[in-house]
Amino acid sequence: MALPWLSRRGQQIVDESGTPVLLRGVGIGNWLLPEGYMWRFADNTATSPRQIEAVVESLVGAEQAERFWHEFRERYFTEEDVAAIAGYGFNSIRFAINSRIVLDEAGAFREDGFALIERAVQWCRDHGLYVILDLHGAPGGQTGANIDDSLGWPDLFTDRRNEELTIALWFELARRYRDDPTIAMYDLLNEPIPGDHRAQYTRPLAKLYKELIAVIREVDKRHLITLEGTNWSNDWSMFTELWDDQLVLQFHKYWNAPDQASIQTYLDVREQLDVPIWLGETGENNTDWFQGNFGLADSLGIGWNFWPWKKLDTENSPASIRKPHDWELVQAAAAGGEKPEPEVAQRILDEYLENIPYAACEHRVEVVNALFRRAPVRLAPEHASRAGGARRAGAVEGFHEADAVTVGFVDTERSGAIDWANTGKGAPQESERLEVRLEAGEWVAYDVELAEPGALTASVSGVASADARVTIAIDGTEADTTDPGEALTAARSGELTVGRHEVRVSVTAGSLALRALDVR
Numbered sequence: 001m002a003l004p005w006l007s008r009r010g011q012q013i014v015d016e017s018g019t020p021v022l023l024r025g026v027g028i029g030n031w032l033l034p035e036g037y038m039w040r041f042a043d044n045t046a047t048s049p050r051q052i053e054a055v056v057e058s059l060v061g062a063e064q065a066e067r068f069w070h071e072f073r074e075r076y077f078t079e080e081d082v083a084a085i086a087g088y089g090f091n092s093i094r095f096a097i098n099s100r101i102v103l104d105e106a107g108a109f110r111e112d113g114f115a116l117i118e119r120a121v122q123w124c125r126d127h128g129l130y131v132i133l134d135l136h137g138a139p140g141g142q143t144g145a146n147i148d149d150s151l152g153w154p155d156l157f158t159d160r161r162n163e164e165l166t167i168a169l170w171f172e173l174a175r176r177y178r179d180d181p182t183i184a185m186y187d188l189l190n191e192p193i194p195g196d197h198r199a200q201y202t203r204p205l206a207k208l209y210k211e212l213i214a215v216i217r218e219v220d221k222r223h224l225i226t227l228e229g230t231n232w233s234n235d236w237s238m239f240t241e242l243w244d245d246q247l248v249l250q251f252h253k254y255w256n257a258p259d260q261a262s263i264q265t266y267l268d269v270r271e272q273l274d275v276p277i278w279l280g281e282t283g284e285n286n287t288d289w290f291q292g293n294f295g296l297a298d299s300l301g302i303g304w305n306f307w308p309w310k311k312l313d314t315e316n317s318p319a320s321i322r323k324p325h326d327w328e329l330v331q332a333a334a335a336g337g338e339k340p341e342p343e344v345a346q347r348i349l350d351e352y353l354e355n356i357p358y359a360a361c362e363h364r365v366e367v368v369n370a371l372f373r374r375a376p377v378r379l380a381p382e383h384a385s386r387a388g389g390a391r392r393a394g395a396v397e398g399f400h401e402a403d404a405v406t407v408g409f410v411d412t413e414r415s416g417a418i419d420w421a422n423t424g425k426g427a428p429q430e431s432e433r434l435e436v437r438l439e440a441g442e443w444v445a446y447d448v449e450l451a452e453p454g455a456l457t458a459s460v461s462g463v464a465s466a467d468a469r470v471t472i473a474i475d476g477t478e479a480d481t482t483d484p485g486e487a488l489t490a491a492r493s494g495e496l497t498v499g500r501h502e503v504r505v506s507v508t509a510g511s512l513a514l515r516a517l518d519v520r
Contacts, residue, residue: 001128005181006224008246013184013224013276013303023130023184023303024294025092026085026318027281030311031077032116033098033136033149036334038311040327046334048146049098049137055334059345071353073116080358081309081319082123088318088368089451092184093129094280094305095120096136098149099169103139107165109172121182130184132226132280132305133173139165142192142205154197156189157204166208171215178220185224185248187280188212191232198230205230206238213244226250226278233280236269249273250280255421257399258292258383260300267300279304284422286316287370292383294371295447299385306371310361315426320362324351366426374449375456379517381436381444382407385502389442396434405444406437410515435462436514443506448519450498458503459487461516468510475501487518 004015012020030038036047046055057065085093095117102113117133124131140162141150148154156162170188177183188209193201209227216225226248229236233252251266260267270277279297283290283306297304310319326348329340339345354360369377387405395406397417409415410433423429436444448456458472458479472479472491479491493501503519505512 001126003125003128003130003181005222006130006184007222008224008248008276010274011270011276012301013248013278020301021091021303022298022301023092023132023278023305024298025090025094025130025132025305026309027094027096027134027283027305027307028077028081028120028310029096029136029308031073031096032101033096033147035147038308039334040312040323041331041334045336049100049149050151051146052334055330056349059330059333059339060342060349064346068349068353072356075353076310076356077120078357079123079126082120082127082129084319084358084363085309086127086129089372089374091128091130092132092303092305093120093124093309094132094134094187096134096190098137099135099139099165100137100149103165103169107139107161107168114176118176121177121180125180125182129182131182132185132187133177133183134187134190134280135166135169136190138162138189139169142189143194144197145194147191154193154201157193157201157208163208163211167211167215170212171219174216174220174223178223183223185226185278186216187226187228187250189228190281191228191252193230194232198235202230202238210243217244222246224248226280228252228280236265239269239273242273242275248276248278250278252281253279253293254282254284257418257420258289258296259400259403260296261402263296263300263302277302281305281307283307284316285420286423286428287366287426288380288383288428289420290316290367290370291373291377291380295373295383295385299447310356310358315364315424316367316422318364318367319358320364321352322355322360322362324348324355327352364426372449373447374451376518376520377448379446379448379503379519380434381462381514381517382434383446384436384444385447386445387436387443389438389444392437394437407434408437408513409433410435410513433515438505438507438512438514440507440509440511443504444514445502445504446517446519447500448503449500450496453495453497455495456493456501456503457482457490457520458492458505459484459490459518460505460512460514461487461518463513463515464488465510465512468512469508470512471506471508473502473504473506476504488512 137149140155141148144154228250312321313323314320333339474493484490
């Protein structure tokens with residue numbers, strides 16, 4: 001399927017007709033760059049690709065390890081995954097690439113690695129999805145952490161040869177894809193120089209970015225290039241001017257408040273430099289947080305990419321790999337403990353290989369529905385798209401502080417700030433559950449997506465005062481009240497079209513502590 005070319009026009013990414021395009025997609029981690037947490041390995045054990053590879057080889061030997069990794073690459077990500085991603089309504093995929101997949105130890109190009117990438121790009125062409133090529137692990141490493149496959153330091157910036165290999169790699173990628181509109185953007189370096197490394201390597205990073213842009217433009221004048229800030233992509237102080245007229249600036253977002261105040265810095269830079277911004281990696285939280293985070297991005301015209309599409313034994317990715325029997329034996333070995341017998345380890349790893357294709361995974365539609373706020377979905381009340389009310393005493397700290405809404409803990413004895421950290425579960429911890437407190441004359445509205453034509457039924461749950469009157473309006477029209485069942489009130493719309501619709505809850509008398517809004 002031929003896709004239109006994308007380009008930058010002011011603060012927007014647009015297609016050839018000038019229509020704005022929000023890239024809303026998923027990231028494919030683990031496939032070309034394994035990460036230990038996606039294998040359920042403990043922190044500070046086998047977390048990087050090199051460490052995971054060493055564990056597998058120690059369990060089954062070099063020959064069987066080589067076979068394992070060949071099968072892993074063949075099965076982990078296939079056209080079946082691409083078809084599912086397109087079928088869910090995503091429009092793009094970000095591929096996390098480890099340089100060792102496409103460069104051998106001598107620095108020569110590995111055609112088998114490029115073939116893996118091209119096969120995936122072809123599937124995306126066939127299914128009408130844009131591709132973001134993400135250099136997640138540059139030669140030598142751009143972060144010094146496990147996520148770049150480094151040896152513990154950002155040696156991309158300590159050895160000029162590593163920079164030269166990175167430059168040569170991007171030249172080669174640009175040469176291969178310069179005429180292909182399927183590629184939306186080149187993502188030059190993932191999350192470069194975090195933490196204290198910024199002090200000594202920010203200037204070298206800026207210099208390298210400029211070199212990479214220049215060498216790409218030698219062969220490719222057209223494709224968008226996305227640049228990430230320092231410190232896990234989120235420090236944009238280095239961006240005081242644009243180094244190319246087809247740039248997109250990228251930030252990542254994890255484990256903080258999903259409100260506008262949390263990303264205001266990036267919105268300010270968007271205005272100052274008149275440049276598109278993209279939320280290139282975000283996720284790893286519960287479905288309530290997803291509703292707020294991705295809804296916020298949509299409301300502000302910011303494209304996004306969910307991380308990651310698939311991992312082992314998860315409640316918060318669209319695809320969950322079923323845990324093999326006795327997987328804890330592999331986990332123990334990865335942590336430096338006793339190793340199972342080779343034949344036992346082989347059986348466990350073979351079962352893992354059987355479980356990783358998409359068809360063998362558990363499919364968590366509720367995660368996708370949370371990202372798009374797509375019916376059926378149980379909406380978390382604290383993540384309203386719009387509100388009309390006031391912030392009053394009892395509101396939680398550090399969330400929606402400048403907005404016209406009062407969000408409080410369901411547990412009224414609970415105080416302080418919200419713990420936004422990932423729980424590893426699909427739902428928030430009980431201690432972190434929130435409610436919206438509405439008085440007479442106040443309302444909250446939620447954008448909800450319909451994937452096919454039909455009616456919407458909305459049911460309000462919470463605690464209401466004895467004199468409360470609560471109404472539900474859908475697209476501005478008060479909906480017909482239906483049997484609420486166990487809810488406080490419920491209403492049903494008429495026939496609606498595919499697309500986005502507004503569900504508004506208003507209190508016209510009394511008060512309501514809104515705790516859930518089920519939309520089906």
